Amino acid sequence: MSEGYSFLVDTSKCTACRGCQIACKQWNGLPGTQTKNEGTYENPLDLSADTWKIVRFSEGSSKDGAPFWHFFSEQCRHCLSPGCMAEVENDEIVQDEKTGAVLFTPKTSKLNYKVTRDGCPYDIPRQDPKTKRLFKCTMCFDRITNDMVPACAKSCPTGALVFGERPKILEMVKDRVQDLVKKYPKAKAINPEDVRVIYIITGEPQQYWKLAAGR
Ligand code: SF4
Ligand code: SF4
Incomplete structure:
Protein backbone atom coordinates (compact mmCIF):
# COMPACT_ATOMS: atom_id res chain seq x y z
CA MET A 1 0.00 0.00 0.00
CA SER A 2 1.18 3.53 -0.66
CA GLU A 3 1.58 5.76 2.35
CA GLY A 4 -1.91 7.12 1.71
CA TYR A 5 -3.46 10.02 3.55
CA SER A 6 -3.91 11.15 7.13
CA ALA A 16 -16.28 23.44 19.00
CA CYS A 17 -18.02 25.44 16.29
CA ARG A 18 -19.28 22.10 14.89
CA GLY A 19 -18.63 23.24 11.32
CA CYS A 20 -16.98 19.87 10.61
CA GLN A 21 -19.98 17.97 11.96
CA ILE A 22 -22.39 19.92 9.75
CA ALA A 23 -20.12 19.76 6.68
CA CYS A 24 -20.03 15.96 7.04
CA LYS A 25 -23.83 15.81 7.12
CA GLN A 26 -24.16 18.21 4.20
CA TRP A 27 -21.65 16.56 1.86
CA ASN A 28 -22.89 13.06 2.56
CA GLY A 29 -26.57 14.00 2.35
CA LEU A 30 -27.25 12.77 5.88
CA PRO A 31 -30.49 13.87 7.55
CA GLY A 32 -30.60 15.92 10.73
CA THR A 33 -31.37 14.14 13.98
CA GLN A 34 -34.26 15.10 16.27
CA THR A 35 -32.66 15.94 19.64
CA LYS A 36 -33.60 17.46 22.99
CA ASN A 37 -31.63 19.29 25.66
CA GLU A 38 -29.92 16.66 27.81
CA GLY A 39 -27.88 19.13 29.86
CA THR A 40 -24.82 19.00 27.63
CA TYR A 41 -23.61 21.05 24.70
CA GLU A 42 -23.15 17.83 22.69
CA ASN A 43 -25.79 17.58 20.03
CA PRO A 44 -26.69 14.93 19.06
CA LEU A 45 -25.43 12.86 21.96
CA ASP A 46 -23.72 10.16 19.94
CA LEU A 47 -22.68 8.86 16.56
CA SER A 48 -25.33 7.06 14.53
CA ALA A 49 -25.94 5.67 11.05
CA ASP A 50 -26.81 9.29 10.11
CA THR A 51 -24.08 11.05 12.15
CA TRP A 52 -20.53 10.06 11.23
CA LYS A 53 -18.77 12.95 12.93
CA ILE A 54 -19.54 14.47 16.31
CA VAL A 55 -17.88 17.12 18.47
CA ARG A 56 -17.51 15.82 22.02
CA PHE A 57 -17.55 18.35 24.87
CA SER A 58 -15.81 17.61 28.13
CA GLU A 59 -15.49 19.82 31.18
CA GLY A 60 -14.16 19.11 34.64
CA SER A 61 -11.20 19.71 36.87
CA SER A 62 -7.77 18.08 37.04
CA LYS A 63 -6.32 16.38 40.12
CA ASP A 64 -4.71 19.71 41.03
CA GLY A 65 -8.12 21.42 40.82
CA ALA A 66 -7.45 23.30 37.57
CA PRO A 67 -10.58 23.47 35.40
CA PHE A 68 -10.52 22.14 31.84
CA TRP A 69 -12.90 22.45 28.90
CA HIS A 70 -11.91 20.22 26.02
CA PHE A 71 -13.39 19.59 22.58
CA PHE A 72 -12.86 16.45 20.54
CA SER A 73 -14.03 16.15 16.95
CA GLU A 74 -14.77 12.41 16.93
CA GLN A 75 -14.78 10.16 13.87
CA CYS A 76 -13.41 6.89 12.52
CA ARG A 77 -9.61 6.85 12.81
CA HIS A 78 -9.07 4.86 9.58
CA CYS A 79 -6.76 2.49 11.46
CA LEU A 80 -3.81 0.90 9.69
CA SER A 81 -4.88 -2.51 11.09
CA PRO A 82 -8.62 -2.02 11.58
CA GLY A 83 -10.16 -4.02 14.42
CA CYS A 84 -13.58 -3.61 12.77
CA MET A 85 -12.40 -5.92 9.97
CA ALA A 86 -11.81 -8.92 12.24
CA GLU A 87 -14.91 -10.81 11.05
CA VAL A 88 -14.74 -9.75 7.41
CA GLU A 89 -14.78 -12.61 4.89
CA ASN A 90 -16.36 -11.21 1.72
CA ASP A 91 -15.20 -7.62 1.34
CA GLU A 92 -17.91 -6.30 3.66
CA ILE A 93 -15.29 -3.77 4.82
CA VAL A 94 -12.39 -2.82 2.58
CA GLN A 95 -9.21 -0.83 3.02
CA ASP A 96 -8.40 1.22 -0.06
CA GLU A 97 -4.86 0.52 -1.29
CA LYS A 98 -4.07 4.04 -2.46
CA THR A 99 -5.64 6.28 0.16
CA GLY A 100 -5.76 3.98 3.18
CA ALA A 101 -9.46 4.79 3.72
CA VAL A 102 -11.40 2.06 5.53
CA LEU A 103 -14.76 1.72 3.79
CA PHE A 104 -17.97 0.03 4.93
CA THR A 105 -19.80 -1.42 1.90
CA PRO A 106 -23.53 -2.25 1.63
CA LYS A 107 -22.50 -5.83 2.44
CA THR A 108 -21.92 -4.77 6.07
CA SER A 109 -25.62 -5.59 6.59
CA LYS A 110 -24.45 -9.23 6.63
CA LEU A 111 -21.91 -8.67 9.43
CA ASN A 112 -22.51 -9.28 13.10
CA TYR A 113 -22.98 -5.70 14.36
CA LYS A 114 -21.91 -6.40 17.92
CA VAL A 115 -18.71 -8.17 16.88
CA THR A 116 -17.83 -5.41 14.41
CA ARG A 117 -18.53 -2.62 16.88
CA ASP A 118 -16.72 -4.41 19.72
CA GLY A 119 -13.76 -4.94 17.40
CA CYS A 120 -13.28 -1.19 17.04
CA PRO A 121 -11.09 0.22 19.82
CA TYR A 122 -12.80 3.60 19.41
CA ASP A 123 -16.44 2.42 19.31
CA ILE A 124 -17.20 3.95 15.92
CA PRO A 125 -19.41 1.63 13.78
CA ARG A 126 -23.16 2.27 13.93
CA GLN A 127 -26.03 0.33 12.39
CA ASP A 128 -29.06 1.52 10.45
CA PRO A 129 -31.89 -0.15 12.38
CA LYS A 130 -33.95 -0.68 9.21
CA THR A 131 -31.42 -1.93 6.65
CA LYS A 132 -28.93 -3.37 9.19
CA ARG A 133 -26.14 -1.78 7.15
CA LEU A 134 -23.23 -0.32 9.13
CA PHE A 135 -21.99 3.24 8.68
CA LYS A 136 -19.13 5.54 9.63
CA CYS A 137 -16.83 8.20 8.12
CA THR A 138 -15.63 7.38 4.59
CA MET A 139 -12.69 9.82 4.65
CA CYS A 140 -14.87 11.58 2.02
CA PHE A 141 -13.64 8.97 -0.43
CA ASP A 142 -15.56 10.59 -3.30
CA ARG A 143 -13.84 13.92 -2.61
CA ILE A 144 -10.28 12.73 -1.96
CA THR A 145 -10.26 10.67 -5.16
CA ASN A 146 -11.24 13.86 -7.03
CA ASP A 147 -8.49 16.11 -5.64
CA MET A 148 -10.59 17.66 -2.88
CA VAL A 149 -9.94 17.51 0.85
CA PRO A 150 -12.61 15.96 3.07
CA ALA A 151 -15.57 18.22 3.78
CA CYS A 152 -14.75 18.50 7.50
CA ALA A 153 -11.19 19.68 6.88
CA LYS A 154 -12.42 22.09 4.21
CA SER A 155 -14.92 23.63 6.63
CA CYS A 156 -12.70 23.99 9.72
CA PRO A 157 -12.15 27.73 10.29
CA THR A 158 -9.34 27.41 12.85
CA GLY A 159 -6.92 24.99 11.21
CA ALA A 160 -7.70 22.30 13.79
CA LEU A 161 -8.33 19.76 11.00
CA VAL A 162 -5.59 19.28 8.43
CA PHE A 163 -5.67 16.58 5.73
CA GLY A 164 -2.82 15.48 3.50
CA GLU A 165 -0.32 12.84 2.49
CA ARG A 166 0.59 10.72 5.49
CA PRO A 167 4.35 11.43 5.62
CA LYS A 168 3.69 15.19 5.61
CA ILE A 169 0.99 14.91 8.25
CA LEU A 170 3.28 12.82 10.48
CA GLU A 171 5.94 15.56 10.23
CA MET A 172 3.35 18.23 11.06
CA VAL A 173 2.18 16.21 14.05
CA LYS A 174 5.73 15.91 15.36
CA ASP A 175 6.42 19.63 14.96
CA ARG A 176 3.13 20.67 16.53
CA VAL A 177 3.62 18.45 19.60
CA GLN A 178 7.12 19.84 20.03
CA ASP A 179 5.65 23.35 20.03
CA LEU A 180 2.77 22.55 22.35
CA VAL A 181 4.84 20.81 25.06
CA LYS A 182 6.54 24.13 25.79
CA LYS A 183 3.21 25.41 27.12
CA TYR A 184 1.44 22.11 27.87
CA PRO A 185 3.90 19.49 29.22
CA LYS A 186 1.31 16.71 28.71
CA ALA A 187 0.79 17.48 25.02
CA LYS A 188 0.96 14.39 22.83
CA ALA A 189 -0.30 12.71 19.68
CA ILE A 190 -2.60 9.72 20.20
CA ASN A 191 -1.43 6.47 18.58
CA PRO A 192 0.09 8.14 15.48
CA GLU A 193 1.65 4.89 14.24
CA ASP A 194 -1.68 3.02 14.34
CA VAL A 195 -4.21 5.45 12.91
CA ARG A 196 -4.71 7.88 10.03
CA VAL A 197 -6.74 10.35 12.06
CA ILE A 198 -4.17 11.58 14.53
CA TYR A 199 -5.41 13.61 17.48
CA ILE A 200 -3.12 15.96 19.36
CA ILE A 201 -4.22 16.65 22.92
CA THR A 202 -2.79 18.84 25.66
CA GLY A 203 -4.16 17.00 28.73
CA GLU A 204 -4.92 13.42 29.76
CA PRO A 205 -6.86 11.32 27.17
CA GLN A 206 -9.63 10.60 29.67
CA GLN A 207 -10.24 14.37 30.00
CA TYR A 208 -11.41 14.45 26.39
CA TRP A 209 -13.55 11.42 25.77
CA LYS A 210 -13.67 7.98 27.32
CA LEU A 211 -12.40 6.28 24.17
CA ALA A 212 -10.02 9.00 23.01
CA ALA A 213 -6.96 6.75 23.23
CA GLY A 214 -8.73 3.47 22.47
CA ARG A 215 -9.76 0.79 24.88
S1 SF4 B 1 -11.67 3.49 14.10
FE1 SF4 B 1 -12.89 1.64 14.30
S2 SF4 B 1 -14.29 1.68 12.55
FE2 SF4 B 1 -12.59 3.09 12.08
S3 SF4 B 1 -11.08 1.84 10.96
FE3 SF4 B 1 -10.51 1.81 13.15
S4 SF4 B 1 -11.48 -0.06 13.91
FE4 SF4 B 1 -12.50 0.44 11.96
S1 SF4 C 1 -12.49 20.74 14.40
FE1 SF4 C 1 -12.67 22.76 13.37
S2 SF4 C 1 -14.70 22.71 12.37
FE2 SF4 C 1 -14.68 21.02 13.89
S3 SF4 C 1 -15.60 21.93 15.74
FE3 SF4 C 1 -13.35 22.18 15.91
S4 SF4 C 1 -12.93 24.25 15.09
FE4 SF4 C 1 -15.02 23.68 14.40
Missing part, protein backbone atom coordinates in the same frame (compact mmCIF):
# COMPACT_ATOMS: atom_id res chain seq x y z
CA PHE A 7 -5.56 13.85 9.22
CA LEU A 8 -4.02 15.95 11.93
CA VAL A 9 -6.68 16.92 14.50
CA ASP A 10 -5.22 19.62 16.74
CA THR A 11 -7.67 19.80 19.61
CA SER A 12 -5.86 22.85 21.02
CA LYS A 13 -7.18 24.82 18.03
CA CYS A 14 -10.74 23.49 18.15
CA THR A 15 -13.43 25.98 19.22
Whole structure:
Protein backbone atom coordinates (compact mmCIF):
# COMPACT_ATOMS: atom_id res chain seq x y z
CA MET A 1 0.00 0.00 0.00
CA SER A 2 1.18 3.53 -0.66
CA GLU A 3 1.58 5.76 2.35
CA GLY A 4 -1.91 7.12 1.71
CA TYR A 5 -3.46 10.02 3.55
CA SER A 6 -3.91 11.15 7.13
CA PHE A 7 -5.56 13.85 9.22
CA LEU A 8 -4.02 15.95 11.93
CA VAL A 9 -6.68 16.92 14.50
CA ASP A 10 -5.22 19.62 16.74
CA THR A 11 -7.67 19.80 19.61
CA SER A 12 -5.86 22.85 21.02
CA LYS A 13 -7.18 24.82 18.03
CA CYS A 14 -10.74 23.49 18.15
CA THR A 15 -13.43 25.98 19.22
CA ALA A 16 -16.28 23.44 19.00
CA CYS A 17 -18.02 25.44 16.29
CA ARG A 18 -19.28 22.10 14.89
CA GLY A 19 -18.63 23.24 11.32
CA CYS A 20 -16.98 19.87 10.61
CA GLN A 21 -19.98 17.97 11.96
CA ILE A 22 -22.39 19.92 9.75
CA ALA A 23 -20.12 19.76 6.68
CA CYS A 24 -20.03 15.96 7.04
CA LYS A 25 -23.83 15.81 7.12
CA GLN A 26 -24.16 18.21 4.20
CA TRP A 27 -21.65 16.56 1.86
CA ASN A 28 -22.89 13.06 2.56
CA GLY A 29 -26.57 14.00 2.35
CA LEU A 30 -27.25 12.77 5.88
CA PRO A 31 -30.49 13.87 7.55
CA GLY A 32 -30.60 15.92 10.73
CA THR A 33 -31.37 14.14 13.98
CA GLN A 34 -34.26 15.10 16.27
CA THR A 35 -32.66 15.94 19.64
CA LYS A 36 -33.60 17.46 22.99
CA ASN A 37 -31.63 19.29 25.66
CA GLU A 38 -29.92 16.66 27.81
CA GLY A 39 -27.88 19.13 29.86
CA THR A 40 -24.82 19.00 27.63
CA TYR A 41 -23.61 21.05 24.70
CA GLU A 42 -23.15 17.83 22.69
CA ASN A 43 -25.79 17.58 20.03
CA PRO A 44 -26.69 14.93 19.06
CA LEU A 45 -25.43 12.86 21.96
CA ASP A 46 -23.72 10.16 19.94
CA LEU A 47 -22.68 8.86 16.56
CA SER A 48 -25.33 7.06 14.53
CA ALA A 49 -25.94 5.67 11.05
CA ASP A 50 -26.81 9.29 10.11
CA THR A 51 -24.08 11.05 12.15
CA TRP A 52 -20.53 10.06 11.23
CA LYS A 53 -18.77 12.95 12.93
CA ILE A 54 -19.54 14.47 16.31
CA VAL A 55 -17.88 17.12 18.47
CA ARG A 56 -17.51 15.82 22.02
CA PHE A 57 -17.55 18.35 24.87
CA SER A 58 -15.81 17.61 28.13
CA GLU A 59 -15.49 19.82 31.18
CA GLY A 60 -14.16 19.11 34.64
CA SER A 61 -11.20 19.71 36.87
CA SER A 62 -7.77 18.08 37.04
CA LYS A 63 -6.32 16.38 40.12
CA ASP A 64 -4.71 19.71 41.03
CA GLY A 65 -8.12 21.42 40.82
CA ALA A 66 -7.45 23.30 37.57
CA PRO A 67 -10.58 23.47 35.40
CA PHE A 68 -10.52 22.14 31.84
CA TRP A 69 -12.90 22.45 28.90
CA HIS A 70 -11.91 20.22 26.02
CA PHE A 71 -13.39 19.59 22.58
CA PHE A 72 -12.86 16.45 20.54
CA SER A 73 -14.03 16.15 16.95
CA GLU A 74 -14.77 12.41 16.93
CA GLN A 75 -14.78 10.16 13.87
CA CYS A 76 -13.41 6.89 12.52
CA ARG A 77 -9.61 6.85 12.81
CA HIS A 78 -9.07 4.86 9.58
CA CYS A 79 -6.76 2.49 11.46
CA LEU A 80 -3.81 0.90 9.69
CA SER A 81 -4.88 -2.51 11.09
CA PRO A 82 -8.62 -2.02 11.58
CA GLY A 83 -10.16 -4.02 14.42
CA CYS A 84 -13.58 -3.61 12.77
CA MET A 85 -12.40 -5.92 9.97
CA ALA A 86 -11.81 -8.92 12.24
CA GLU A 87 -14.91 -10.81 11.05
CA VAL A 88 -14.74 -9.75 7.41
CA GLU A 89 -14.78 -12.61 4.89
CA ASN A 90 -16.36 -11.21 1.72
CA ASP A 91 -15.20 -7.62 1.34
CA GLU A 92 -17.91 -6.30 3.66
CA ILE A 93 -15.29 -3.77 4.82
CA VAL A 94 -12.39 -2.82 2.58
CA GLN A 95 -9.21 -0.83 3.02
CA ASP A 96 -8.40 1.22 -0.06
CA GLU A 97 -4.86 0.52 -1.29
CA LYS A 98 -4.07 4.04 -2.46
CA THR A 99 -5.64 6.28 0.16
CA GLY A 100 -5.76 3.98 3.18
CA ALA A 101 -9.46 4.79 3.72
CA VAL A 102 -11.40 2.06 5.53
CA LEU A 103 -14.76 1.72 3.79
CA PHE A 104 -17.97 0.03 4.93
CA THR A 105 -19.80 -1.42 1.90
CA PRO A 106 -23.53 -2.25 1.63
CA LYS A 107 -22.50 -5.83 2.44
CA THR A 108 -21.92 -4.77 6.07
CA SER A 109 -25.62 -5.59 6.59
CA LYS A 110 -24.45 -9.23 6.63
CA LEU A 111 -21.91 -8.67 9.43
CA ASN A 112 -22.51 -9.28 13.10
CA TYR A 113 -22.98 -5.70 14.36
CA LYS A 114 -21.91 -6.40 17.92
CA VAL A 115 -18.71 -8.17 16.88
CA THR A 116 -17.83 -5.41 14.41
CA ARG A 117 -18.53 -2.62 16.88
CA ASP A 118 -16.72 -4.41 19.72
CA GLY A 119 -13.76 -4.94 17.40
CA CYS A 120 -13.28 -1.19 17.04
CA PRO A 121 -11.09 0.22 19.82
CA TYR A 122 -12.80 3.60 19.41
CA ASP A 123 -16.44 2.42 19.31
CA ILE A 124 -17.20 3.95 15.92
CA PRO A 125 -19.41 1.63 13.78
CA ARG A 126 -23.16 2.27 13.93
CA GLN A 127 -26.03 0.33 12.39
CA ASP A 128 -29.06 1.52 10.45
CA PRO A 129 -31.89 -0.15 12.38
CA LYS A 130 -33.95 -0.68 9.21
CA THR A 131 -31.42 -1.93 6.65
CA LYS A 132 -28.93 -3.37 9.19
CA ARG A 133 -26.14 -1.78 7.15
CA LEU A 134 -23.23 -0.32 9.13
CA PHE A 135 -21.99 3.24 8.68
CA LYS A 136 -19.13 5.54 9.63
CA CYS A 137 -16.83 8.20 8.12
CA THR A 138 -15.63 7.38 4.59
CA MET A 139 -12.69 9.82 4.65
CA CYS A 140 -14.87 11.58 2.02
CA PHE A 141 -13.64 8.97 -0.43
CA ASP A 142 -15.56 10.59 -3.30
CA ARG A 143 -13.84 13.92 -2.61
CA ILE A 144 -10.28 12.73 -1.96
CA THR A 145 -10.26 10.67 -5.16
CA ASN A 146 -11.24 13.86 -7.03
CA ASP A 147 -8.49 16.11 -5.64
CA MET A 148 -10.59 17.66 -2.88
CA VAL A 149 -9.94 17.51 0.85
CA PRO A 150 -12.61 15.96 3.07
CA ALA A 151 -15.57 18.22 3.78
CA CYS A 152 -14.75 18.50 7.50
CA ALA A 153 -11.19 19.68 6.88
CA LYS A 154 -12.42 22.09 4.21
CA SER A 155 -14.92 23.63 6.63
CA CYS A 156 -12.70 23.99 9.72
CA PRO A 157 -12.15 27.73 10.29
CA THR A 158 -9.34 27.41 12.85
CA GLY A 159 -6.92 24.99 11.21
CA ALA A 160 -7.70 22.30 13.79
CA LEU A 161 -8.33 19.76 11.00
CA VAL A 162 -5.59 19.28 8.43
CA PHE A 163 -5.67 16.58 5.73
CA GLY A 164 -2.82 15.48 3.50
CA GLU A 165 -0.32 12.84 2.49
CA ARG A 166 0.59 10.72 5.49
CA PRO A 167 4.35 11.43 5.62
CA LYS A 168 3.69 15.19 5.61
CA ILE A 169 0.99 14.91 8.25
CA LEU A 170 3.28 12.82 10.48
CA GLU A 171 5.94 15.56 10.23
CA MET A 172 3.35 18.23 11.06
CA VAL A 173 2.18 16.21 14.05
CA LYS A 174 5.73 15.91 15.36
CA ASP A 175 6.42 19.63 14.96
CA ARG A 176 3.13 20.67 16.53
CA VAL A 177 3.62 18.45 19.60
CA GLN A 178 7.12 19.84 20.03
CA ASP A 179 5.65 23.35 20.03
CA LEU A 180 2.77 22.55 22.35
CA VAL A 181 4.84 20.81 25.06
CA LYS A 182 6.54 24.13 25.79
CA LYS A 183 3.21 25.41 27.12
CA TYR A 184 1.44 22.11 27.87
CA PRO A 185 3.90 19.49 29.22
CA LYS A 186 1.31 16.71 28.71
CA ALA A 187 0.79 17.48 25.02
CA LYS A 188 0.96 14.39 22.83
CA ALA A 189 -0.30 12.71 19.68
CA ILE A 190 -2.60 9.72 20.20
CA ASN A 191 -1.43 6.47 18.58
CA PRO A 192 0.09 8.14 15.48
CA GLU A 193 1.65 4.89 14.24
CA ASP A 194 -1.68 3.02 14.34
CA VAL A 195 -4.21 5.45 12.91
CA ARG A 196 -4.71 7.88 10.03
CA VAL A 197 -6.74 10.35 12.06
CA ILE A 198 -4.17 11.58 14.53
CA TYR A 199 -5.41 13.61 17.48
CA ILE A 200 -3.12 15.96 19.36
CA ILE A 201 -4.22 16.65 22.92
CA THR A 202 -2.79 18.84 25.66
CA GLY A 203 -4.16 17.00 28.73
CA GLU A 204 -4.92 13.42 29.76
CA PRO A 205 -6.86 11.32 27.17
CA GLN A 206 -9.63 10.60 29.67
CA GLN A 207 -10.24 14.37 30.00
CA TYR A 208 -11.41 14.45 26.39
CA TRP A 209 -13.55 11.42 25.77
CA LYS A 210 -13.67 7.98 27.32
CA LEU A 211 -12.40 6.28 24.17
CA ALA A 212 -10.02 9.00 23.01
CA ALA A 213 -6.96 6.75 23.23
CA GLY A 214 -8.73 3.47 22.47
CA ARG A 215 -9.76 0.79 24.88
S1 SF4 B 1 -11.67 3.49 14.10
FE1 SF4 B 1 -12.89 1.64 14.30
S2 SF4 B 1 -14.29 1.68 12.55
FE2 SF4 B 1 -12.59 3.09 12.08
S3 SF4 B 1 -11.08 1.84 10.96
FE3 SF4 B 1 -10.51 1.81 13.15
S4 SF4 B 1 -11.48 -0.06 13.91
FE4 SF4 B 1 -12.50 0.44 11.96
S1 SF4 C 1 -14.70 22.71 12.37
FE1 SF4 C 1 -12.67 22.76 13.37
S2 SF4 C 1 -12.93 24.25 15.09
FE2 SF4 C 1 -15.02 23.68 14.40
S3 SF4 C 1 -15.60 21.93 15.74
FE3 SF4 C 1 -14.68 21.02 13.89
S4 SF4 C 1 -12.49 20.74 14.40
FE4 SF4 C 1 -13.35 22.18 15.91
